[in-house]
Amino acid sequence: MANIAFLGLGNMGGPMAANLVKAGHWVAGYDLVESQKRAAAETGVSVMGSAREAVSGADIVVTMLPAGRHVLAAWDDFLPAAKKGALIVDSSTIDVDSSKRAHEAGQAAGMLTLDAPVSGGVGGATAGTLTFMCGGSADAFARAKPALEAMGKRIVHCGGAGAGQAAKICNNMILGATMIATCEGFALAEKLGLSAQALFDVASTSSGQSWSLTSYCPVPGPVPTSPANRDWKPGFAASLMLKDLKLAQEAAASAGVAIPLGAQAAQLYALFVSGGHGGDDFSGVINFLRGAQPP
Ligand code: NAD
Numbered sequence: 227m228a229n230i231a232f233l234g235l236g237n238m239g240g241p242m243a244a245n246l247v248k249a250g251h252w253v254a255g256y257d258l259v260e261s262q263k264r265a266a267a268e269t270g271v272s273v274m275g276s277a278r279e280a281v282s283g284a285d286i287v288v289t290m291l292p293a294g295r296h297v298l299a300a301w302d303d304f305l306p307a308a309k310k311g312a313l314i315v316d317s318s319t320i321d322v323d324s325s326k327r328a329h330e331a332g333q334a335a336g337m338l339t340l341d342a343p344v345s346g347g348v349g350g351a352t353a354g355t356l357t358f359m360c361g362g363s364a365d366a367f368a369r370a371k372p373a374l375e376a377m378g379k380r381i382v383h384c385g386g387a388g389a390g391q392a393a394k395i396c397n398n399m400i401l402g403a404t405m406i407a408t409c410e411g412f413a414l415a416e417k418l419g420l421s422a423q424a425l426f427d428v429a430s431t432s433s434g435q436s437w438s439l440t441s442y443c444p445v446p447g448p449v450p451t452s453p454a455n456r457d458w459k460p461g462f463a464a465s466l467m468l469k470d471l472k473l474a475q476e477a478a479a480s481a482g483v484a485i486p487l488g489a490q491a492a493q494l495y496a497l498f499v500s501g502g503h504g505g506d507d508f509s510g511v512i513n514f515l516r517g518a519q520p521p
Contacts, residue, residue: 227249227250227252228251230252230285230286231277231280231281232254232288233256233281235256236290239257240262241348242288243288246376248354254274254279254283254284255267256276256277256279278306289314289315289318294325296318297325301331308335312337313338313369314337315341315374319394321476322395323388326387329362340360340361341362341391342359342361342374343394344356346378354376357378358378358380359393360382360383360384361393395473398467401437402488404438406490406491406515408438412425413515422445422447430448438509443509444510444512445512454509458509458510460505460506460508461507462507464498464507464510466508468492471488494515495511
């Protein structure tokens, strides 16, 4: 069992650190917010007074923070206090450029580094069923895998530094765009007098099929577990989808790639979120699209 430091004990990091404790690891945790520290202590995490204190002696350090700037600042702060040769894993969802800079900083300090963003949300973090998308060397991946298995079900090595973040934002851009297309299909069907169930029965077994339709159907009825059946409570909040779509935009601009549908999806989610719906499930965008004026 490893000696692990966990920095960022929020909605995701709190339950992830708790699962590491359950698996028998010794976990030293740190967060900036008192209430998060108290909640983590109740799950068996040994809460420390600073990030530097938490990482000293750790074989593995995991960061689970809001955005790239938080990750770069945190790594900059704790790296001098970490053991040489320790493995530093960032599981936050951040921009690919910042992720690569974090890898460089970690390696310059003599550490092994891995980006390992997740999908599965708070439910998956609590149940220990997250998917980890990993970027880094084969050595870093092999060392991280046993600890990641305590928090997730699918651990995928996607390639070198930043490849995990690239996989995450490309996947979520596809998800955002297919959700909007699916919502538009149901909104159009309603106006054409076609029932939601009839459209579902056809599209779910035809070429319109996608995860957005068959697992997260944006209208109540056809898929009983989808958020539409509970007034579009998340699930996966629209504000988080918007964050990921903006990261895809940044990555595309930096790589010089055109993603017109991804850009349109980002604009539509920005309007939905600015209308006060950031906390709704992202499939709730159907309610916004139903109200949109035809051109
Ligand atoms: P959160 O805001 O609940 O938690 C982030 C925590 O980091 C906060 O408790 C904050 O106090 C802490 N923090 C900030 N700076 C810190 C520092 N320097 N040192 C220590 N702690 C610090 O966010 P979350 O929902 O747990 O998400 C974390 C990351 O996971 C984000 O990048 C998010 O995009 C990603 N993610 C979230 C979900 C989800 O469903 N919530 C799903 C997949 C990925």
